[in-house]
Amino acid sequence: MSEKSYTVGRLADDTGIKAVTIRYYEKIGLLPKASRSESGYRLYSEADCSRLLFIRRSRGLGFSLDDIRELLSLADRQQDSCAGVDAKVEQQLEQVRSRLKDLRAMEHELERLTACCEGGVIMDCRIVETLSGAT
Amino acid sequence: MSEKSYTVGRLADDTGIKAVTIRYYEKIGLLPKASRSESGYRLYSEADCSRLLFIRRSRGLGFSLDDIRELLSLADRQQDSCAGVDAKVEQQLEQVRSRLKDLRAMEHELERLTACCEGGVIMDCRIVETLSGAT
């Protein structure tokens, strides 16, 4: 067994998550307390690295840190049904879709606005007019 | 001239922006300091109401409060070119599109995940596997 261990900076480079963020994750209990070198440096194992990558991937899907905390604890129970994980993914998908809907509406409205200005002064600007309340 | 004036709660009801939020906007200088009644209640005019609606509409397009601060100050100069406003709208559109892109990617990935789980236990779950690092 080669027990490689990483410092926080090394782990940061390997995972693309900044050292400060890694410490933050530890502080809020998303990562377990790291073991320490004699001089007090945090030391991380492969397992820590995996956990961190799990977090990064989940963040990439838009999960909140609280969601991820739950996901991790669900994922840790190898023998349990994965229904909980499933449900969380479904739920996240719904949330993403809802945000998509909002953003698409914004996009359309902004497009409409960019199209309606003919480049005069504020007084005659259709954009300002619209924002100010004209329908 | 009928100088109607609103209390903060009335303004809140009329605009759909909560009283606390209106006070907050005043505090950060997004709204001018409201005049006060004898007893110290804030009093608002039609102009304040318009300004607040402007803010609400801009928020609805995803502008940050800082952006809105700028928009308002641009919109206040009736004689100036509306190029600044134009630019801000364009820029906001870009931002929205960029967020859309990210969210669409999340949506696709989440869809893929929901599709790949066959409902067993964590140990065999393709979702957990994926989040844990399998490609």
Add this chain to the structure above:
DNA sequence: CATTGACCTTATAGTAACTATAACCCTTAG
């Protein structure tokens, strides 16, 4: 006239997920 309930006031702290800063300690290459 007193009281009740719905308003208003202020100040302060909490939220999410970091980022920035300060002030200090450790390690290693020249």
Add this chain to the structure above:
DNA sequence: CTAAGGGTTATAGTTACTATAAGGTCAATG
């Protein structure tokens, strides 16, 4: 030996609010 580039801690700032506490005002009701 010293300087650069790690690491450590604690604290405050960010965005746009929301929540809480502790109190003052106003209109209506008993």
